[in-house]
Amino acid sequence: MISPLRIPVAALEKTGRLGFGLRNAAYVFFAHVLYISELAYKTVVRAPLLFKNVSLSIEQMYIIGLESLGLVAVTSVFVGGEAVVQATYQFSGYVTLRYLGMVVCKALITELCPVITALVVSSRISTAIAAEIGSMKATEQLDAMACLSLDPIRYLIVPKTIACVCMMPVLVIFSELVAFTASIITALLFTDVSLTTYLLSLRMFFFPKDLFIGVAKTMVFGMVIAMTGAHFGFQSTKGAEGVGEATTKAVMTAAVLILVFDFVIAFLVL
Amino acid sequence: MDIQDALRPRPPDQRPAHSNNKTKLKIEHLRKHFGAVLVLDDVNLDVKSGEIMCVIGQSGHGKSVILKHIMGLMIPDGGRIALDGATYSTPTSKPVDFEEPRRKLGMLFQGAALFDSKNVGENIAFPLREHTDLSENEIRDVVAEGLEMVGLQGIEEKMPSELSGGMRSRVGLARAISMKPEVMLYDEPTSALDPIMGDKINDLILDLRRKLGMTSIVVTHDMSSAYKIADHIAMIYQGRIIYAGTPGEIRASRDPYVQQFIRGQRKLHYAVEDEKVYEAPVDINKLRPAYRPGQHRG
Numbered sequence A: 001m002i003s004p005l006r007i008p009v010a011a012l013e014k015t016g017r018l019g020f021g022l023r024n025a026a027y028v029f030f031a032h033v034l035y036i037s038e039l040a041y042k043t044v045v046r047a048p049l050l051f052k053n054v055s056l057s058i059e060q061m062y063i064i065g066l067e068s069l070g071l072v073a074v075t076s077v078f079v080g081g082e083a084v085v086q087a088t089y090q091f092s093g094y095v096t097l098r099y100l101g102m103v104v105c106k107a108l109i110t111e112l113c114p115v116i117t118a119l120v121v122s123s124r125i126s127t128a129i130a131a132e133i134g135s136m137k138a139t140e141q142l143d144a145m146a147c148l149s150l151d152p153i154r155y156l157i158v159p160k161t162i163a164c165v166c167m168m169p170v171l172v173i174f175s176e177l178v179a180f181t182a183s184i185i186t187a188l189l190f191t192d193v194s195l196t197t198y199l200l201s202l203r204m205f206f207f208p209k210d211l212f213i214g215v216a217k218t219m220v221f222g223m224v225i226a227m228t229g230a231h232f233g234f235q236s237t238k239g240a241e242g243v244g245e246a247t248t249k250a251v252m253t254a255a256v257l258i259l260v261f262d263f264v265i266a267f268l269v270l
Numbered sequence B: 001m002d003i004q005d006a007l008r009p010r011p012p013d014q015r016p017a018h019s020n021n022k023t024k025l026k027i028e029h030l031r032k033h034f035g036a037v038l039v040l041d042d043v044n045l046d047v048k049s050g051e052i053m054c055v056i057g058q059s060g061h062g063k064s065v066i067l068k069h070i071m072g073l074m075i076p077d078g079g080r081i082a083l084d085g086a087t088y089s090t091p092t093s094k095p096v097d098f099e100e101p102r103r104k105l106g107m108l109f110q111g112a113a114l115f116d117s118k119n120v121g122e123n124i125a126f127p128l129r130e131h132t133d134l135s136e137n138e139i140r141d142v143v144a145e146g147l148e149m150v151g152l153q154g155i156e157e158k159m160p161s162e163l164s165g166g167m168r169s170r171v172g173l174a175r176a177i178s179m180k181p182e183v184m185l186y187d188e189p190t191s192a193l194d195p196i197m198g199d200k201i202n203d204l205i206l207d208l209r210r211k212l213g214m215t216s217i218v219v220t221h222d223m224s225s226a227y228k229i230a231d232h233i234a235m236i237y238q239g240r241i242i243y244a245g246t247p248g249e250i251r252a253s254r255d256p257y258v259q260q261f262i263r264g265q266r267k268l269h270y271a272v273e274d275e276k277v278y279e280a281p282v283d284i285n286k287l288r289p290a291y292r293p294g295q296h297r298g
Helices: A004-064 A066-091 A097-138 A141-147 A152-190 A195-203 A208-235 A239-269 B003-007 B063-071 B095-104 B120-131 B136-149 B165-177 B195-212 B223-229 B247-251 B256-262
Strands: B023-034 B037-048 B052-056 B078-083 B086-089 B105-108 B183-187 B215-220 B232-237 B240-245 B269-273 B276-279
Touching: A004 A066, A004 A152, A004 A208, A004 A239, A066 A097, A066 A152, A097 A141, A097 A152, A097 A195, A097 A208, A097 A239, A141 A152, A141 B063, A141 B105, A152 A195, A152 A208, A208 A239, B023 B063, B023 B215, B037 B052, B037 B063, B037 B215, B037 B240, B052 B063, B052 B195, B052 B223, B063 B105, B063 B183, B063 B215, B086 B095, B095 B105, B105 B165, B120 B136, B120 B165, B136 B165, B136 B195, B165 B195, B183 B195, B195 B215, B195 B223, B215 B223, B223 B247, B232 B247, B232 B256, B240 B247, B240 B256, B247 B256
Parallel strands: B052 B215, B052 B232, B105 B183, B183 B215
Antiparallel strands: B023 B037, B023 B078, B078 B086, B232 B240, B269 B276
């Protein structure tokens, strides 16, 4: 199941713990990124087979998308509110508050909602995927799949990846709606800005491209979330302890990669 | 059949006549390292068509690793494995080389390895849906037939978490035989079960051979089970097959390691002669410290 090429990663991690420090940590991180890329390639190649088992993806969409709505709603309320409070504080004495809506809108659609939603969802989904795959490995279910000539990537990873990639934009649009609503309520309650001024300001300098990029990049984040969870799940060893370790590594790596991809996409597109 | 009966050697005329002399599975010079540890060291095994071969030995001496090599879950460092005369596992084998042999192989894992997210019926139907053109009604019939064969009719809707250890093993067996394999591999099928349930599994293994003519390789350290079901027993010790023969022959073996294992004695004995055991002054670990499992032997 696991490529023999993975052995150097384990060896590097071991020597890293012995005190080779940052340089080794960087090697380990890039080695993981390499394997995650390899897994992503294998997943994409098998993606067309999805149509033979559409029900698996729909089930995952429900788990990954609908069951995350509550979590995303709660975080989005505070993201929207916090954006208004921060902008008001930064503006005070320098910029008129008639631009408050514009700044909040830009911040929410380009960065805050996509990135924070991705981080929140990754904390729930990449860990869940790592734990599921890891415990399947520990209980020999992955070996059983191989014995029955069932490809774990096709039956386990492809549906989860498709679900993550499809549901992340939906979750982000939902998050933006909630965050806008929360920002309006916060602005009306805690600042002197009127509803009309705030809404007019929201429309000021609004470019559909910003919204599109903000939503589209979450598809990349969805891929990152699924791949890191799957990779560390496949890599887990040592039973229950290994599963715990895999979930921790999955969420850490997913968070870092989401921010890296966010920067790269911003750099390339904006 | 109770244990005493099982332990009694079966005369050749009472032994099952299912096996013939045609080699079904052949392992030659199999070698495997895990890092610096040599786990399998020149393993040779010849399994005839229709026979039940038990591989016995202490935990950690490489029994399950042999099964994983046969299934293609591990690639050997040396040697080869052939099924029906066709070599499929060598150090240069690719995953694609195992696709064809796997259609002829089935495996029952120690903990059954049922997919926890699927119910019993879906567990058994999963490979059928993916690898056959059977209709849903036909698949339902095959699932029911498989469950009936292992004595668990009507539990299709139950989840694996609702099953006892013995039931899980039997469902695992039903899943493995649903694809009608020619060779069944059993990884310690009775080790986690109570003696009565263990005996049921033994009977099932014999039944499957009788009804379907399957060749079986059973990895176990349960000697009563091995005596009951085996046509041949091979003993693995520190990665090497040190003895292979019929249950009667292995019982009569003068090899001290074989005798230590089959009698379940902590200490190694020099020799066994005339049913008398002469005890050695030291135990096995002190006698051959350089050969303890888990250590590199170069």
